[in-house]
Amino acid sequence: METIVELKDVTKVIKGRTIIDHISFQVNKGEVFGFLGPNGAGKTTTIRMIVGLMGLTSGDIIIGGSSIKSEFEQAVGHIGAIVENPEMYKFLTGYQNLVHYARMSKGITKEKIAETVELVGLTERIHDKVKTYSLGMRQRLGLAQCLLHDPDVLILDEPTNGLDPAGIREIRDYVRLLAREKNMAVIVSSHMLSEMEMMCDRIGIIQNGQLIDVQLVHDFVQSSEVTFEFEVLPSDKALALIEAHYPNVRAIRSRNGISVELTKEDIPNLVKLFVDDNISVFGIKEVAKTLEDRFLEVTSEKEGSTRG
């Protein structure tokens, strides 16, 4: 895999306060990188530094081999971005907006503009003034704006803010499609965990300006023990039985029966015990931990350790 964006020891100090504290990570081509953190953790600041809207106090950001500090034009040429809501010129039409941005990059033809408009599905309304657009349409125009010059890196800051479920899904599908088909690297920031779980390959968690953890979403969610839910009757008897045979296993009563944290290999054994003891087993299912659970776990661990 080829690294396209690299942050090296990036630090940002504003008025004596360290907003971003020595962050380093890489993003590869063709991957969707999620940037996760509570509000005020420094997500947006980091993204603004990557796109060149904010200067770096120290460290460097390399995009496609060019430093954002010394070779701004080359570095930024690789990037297409939406930073927060895509604010467009409301008194211009969608098409005029795109022409405006097309003039600012090299070699964007009319055909390319038409093609991009087609891709985001705005062909019918593109010659209307932007002030008549819905939020979803503005979001799509924003996406068109950053795809015009076929960037290698797509940066979306809170792309799903204020969108309805259909709009969120649309953005998600585009992002996946672009990463797969055009081998783009996509960096998405959000505090919407469920979104990130569905969209990203890898996530970095940022808190208080520090990068706590970078992991594959899959590993991240799966990295703790798995919980199984047993639908059994009577549940009291089942709980007592587990306590007798597996004293170290945590078992609690849940909505439909009991939930037990144990490994997969133990399941047949446990079922046999239940059956032998005349406990009716209606169903067993694996309860995967959500990103949300893990995120709260990780951030509160850190919180605890820094406080304690």
Next chain:
Amino acid sequence: MVNLIKNEWMKIFKRPGTFVMIGILIVAVALFGIVIKSQQNDMDFTQDKNWEQVLQEENNALKQQMDQSQTKTDKQFYKKEIAINDYRIKHHIPTKEQYSVWSFVKDTSQLIILAGLFIIIVSAGIVASEFNWGTVKLLLIRPINRTKILLSKYLTVLLFALFMLAILFVFSMALGASLFGLPDNPLSYLNYNNGQVTEQNIVVHLLVYYSLSSIDTMMLVTMAFMISSVFRNSSLAIGLSLFLLFTGGQFTELLSMKFTWTKYILFANTDLMQYFEGTPMIEGMTLPFSIFMLLIYFLIFLFLAFFVFKKRDIAS
């Protein structure tokens, strides 16, 4: 760069406000024309037969006054008047000239201040509006460095200024020609410089006159641009610049009666006409001095605008 200027031009001309400004400017010129036309009907134009004699008498009187006058600047003034009168007598150029298109164009140069007001509004908004609209984020993540973006904005302001002044000039000329007619023989303007009287083509003279009259406006346009870039606030830029545009000259004149350091104030130097016709505001001021001061102010304004814009973190 051409593309960037095209962009800025599009953003100015896709807003209805711009056309309102142009409309007001044209209406103002039209009103000006109507008022002058209606007054002109009252006074019939007749050329005094003995104008040469009158002029000669006037010259004699002026000579007397010159001998009595104390200051050097007064003497200069009389000398100039006499020289021009002598030239008229010698070359048979009557003093009274029929009110023609050229007189009208010269009169409408007073409307430069109105055009200036509109240019300042555009200049004050061209950077600050991007911040207000939030579009600055998408504008600055293009592969073009900020200096070029700001330069394209400033050049667009200059182009817009040229455009507004051209509208004023051309429309005044068209209206003047249709209301007052073209003069029978091509007129020339008598220029006095270093004791020498020369004839200058009237159109050239008017163009020079317009450019010189626009200097204070252009300095304030540049200042509005600077405030707009530094404070990201178009109201402040418009307010302060307009206030100074309308009052700066008078204030400086008041101050100049008491203090000599007034000559370092911008407005003491914006009226370059004072060196060609009339006397400088403060004794000892010269044309090169004023040009130098103007250049210094201009460079300070632009330096502040570019420096702050380049360094700014876009965080809103």
